[in-house]
Amino acid sequence: MPVDVLIVDDSAAIRKILQRVLSQANLGVGKVIEAADGREALDAVKQQPVGLILSDINMPNMDGLQFLGELRSHEQWKHVPVLMISTEGSQTKVMEAVQLGAQGFVRKPFTADQIKEKLAGIL
Numbered sequence: 001m002p003v004d005v006l007i008v009d010d011s012a013a014i015r016k017i018l019q020r021v022l023s024q025a026n027l028g029v030g031k032v033i034e035a036a037d038g039r040e041a042l043d044a045v046k047q048q049p050v051g052l053i054l055s056d057i058n059m060p061n062m063d064g065l066q067f068l069g070e071l072r073s074h075e076q077w078k079h080v081p082v083l084m085i086s087t088e089g090s091q092t093k094v095m096e097a098v099q100l101g102a103q104g105f106v107r108k109p110f111t112a113d114q115i116k117e118k119l120a121g122i123l
Contacts, residue, residue, distance in 0.1 A: 002030030003051035003123060008041040009065065009085070010059040014108070018054055018085070018115070023087060025116045027123050038062025042070060052123065054115075057086035057093060066099040066115070081122045085110060
């Protein structure tokens with residue numbers, strides 16, 4: 001059964017690149033939903049259940065860590081896999097993401113193979 005995916009990034013270009021990587025990865029991805037920040041992402045998951053989230057950390061309005069914390073505070077979204085994809089490379093931020101429940105972390109710039117490899121382990 002295909003997994004619907006939410007891509008959260010303030011860069012429309014990065015969202016499109018990730019969408020292309022997902023479609024070429026043959027990982028059983030269904031519908032792809034996009035959000036430009038954490039607030040939009042929360043609204044999106046309320047409207048459409050997803051089975052995977054790819055999220056940036058540094059975004060306006062609500063960053064990826066705030067979004068992840070809010071997501072995990074709701075029972076229905078506690079177990080949705082989240083892969084963080086960010087230019088934020090500090091060990092502190094990576095550890096914070098993992099402590100909040102992220103299943104993985106990929107640094108930008110990334111390759112399609114890095115994303116596919118991480119997602120293969122999650123899906």
